Amino acid sequence: EADIYQTPRYLVIGTGKKITLExxxxxxxxxxxxxxxxxxxxxxxxxxxxxxxxxxxxxxxxESTVSRIRTEHFPLTLESAxxxxxxxxxxxxxxxxxxxxxxxxxxGSWLTVV
Amino acid sequence: QKEVEQDPGPLxxxxxxxVSLNCTYSNSAFQxxxxxxxxxxxxxxxxxxxxxxxNKEDGRFTAQVDKSSKYISLFxxxxxxxDSATYLCAMRNTGFQKLVFGTGTRLLVxx
Numbered sequence: 466e467a468d469i470y471q472t473p474r475y476l477v478i479g480t481g482k483k484i485t486l487e488x489x490x491x492x493x494x495x496x497x498x499x500x501x502x503x504x505x506x507x508x509x510x511x512x513x514x515x516x517x518x519x520x521x522x523x524x525x526x527x528e529s530t531v532s533r534i535r536t537e538h539f540p541l542t543l544e545s546a547x548x549x550x551x552x553x554x555x556x557x558x559x560x561x562x563x564x565x566x567x568x569x570x571x572x573g574s575w576l577t578v579v
Numbered sequence: 580q581k582e583v584e585q586d587p588g589p590l591x592x593x594x595x596x597x598v599s600l601n602c603t604y605s606n607s608a609f610q611x612x613x614x615x616x617x618x619x620x621x622x623x624x625x626x627x628x629x630x631x632x633x634n635k636e637d638g639r640f641t642a643q644v645d646k647s648s649k650y651i652s653l654f655x656x657x658x659x660x661x662d663s664a665t666y667l668c669a670m671r672n673t674g675f676q677k678l679v680f681g682t683g684t685r686l687l688v689x690x
Contacts, residue, residue, distance in 0.1 A: 505587060508623075508667070508680040523677070555622050568678065570615075570622030 468492050471556050471571035478546055478578055486541045486574045488556035497539040498557040498568070501525060508555065514539060546578045582606050585668055585681030594690050598655040602668035602681045605649065609670040609679075612644050614653045617665045617683065626666075627653065658688045 469490040478484055490497065495516045500508040500523075510523030514533040528550070529543050539558075543550055556571040585602045592598055600614075610631055615623035627642040629635045629651075635642045641654040651670075655662055665683040 505682065507682040510677055513677065567625055572622045
């Protein structure tokens with residue numbers, strides 16, 4: 466079982482609020498990712514990191530930002546939430562080896578902006 | 580056109596049936612192919628991965644890759660109600676860790 470944790474699991478907030486979705490992994494993985502998934506739709510990569518102080522934007526444009534100050538921690542922040550940000554956000558990690566095919570996912574954070 | 584196409588289903592089968600799930604793709608550079616299972620309100624978990632063409636078997640699951648046709652399959656033998664979930668295919672090219680996912684196929688196995 467993957468040791469990657471996301472909090473909160475479910476969050477309902479008002480428009481304009483600042484939120485941070487937390488993600489931590491205890492596997493010592495260098496690579497971490499944030500995916501966004503709407504119901505019935507494919508996962509879209511919005512941010513990734515190859516190590517401490519490394520962050521890159523993914524394929525899907527997102528107004529969120531991320532930071533990677535510690536290997537195990539990869540939080541995602543929305544400065545001013547909008548209803549269009551309502552979605553499921555999945556954090557993931559993988560190691561540096563060629564079996565970086567083994568990407569481990571957290572259980573997801575369901576965000577609803579009202 | 581999406582890089583990876585997957586029928587969203589739902590696919591409904593009786594318990595014990597053989598299930599075939601498929602994806603097609605357009606990028607011939609893809610070399611690594613994966614299948615993830617995702618239960619409702621959970622994150623995806625890796626079931627199988629295959630490098631390049633060929634078959635791979637793990638218990639009741641068999642993954643097949645046909646690179647000439649740009650087509651991958653996951654077969655589930657003796658399907659169980661606990662197999663009811665959404666199955667996502669994913670793939671990437673060499674030296675590039677970002678995965679491209681299909682939309683997922685929802686599978687329902689009835690007792």
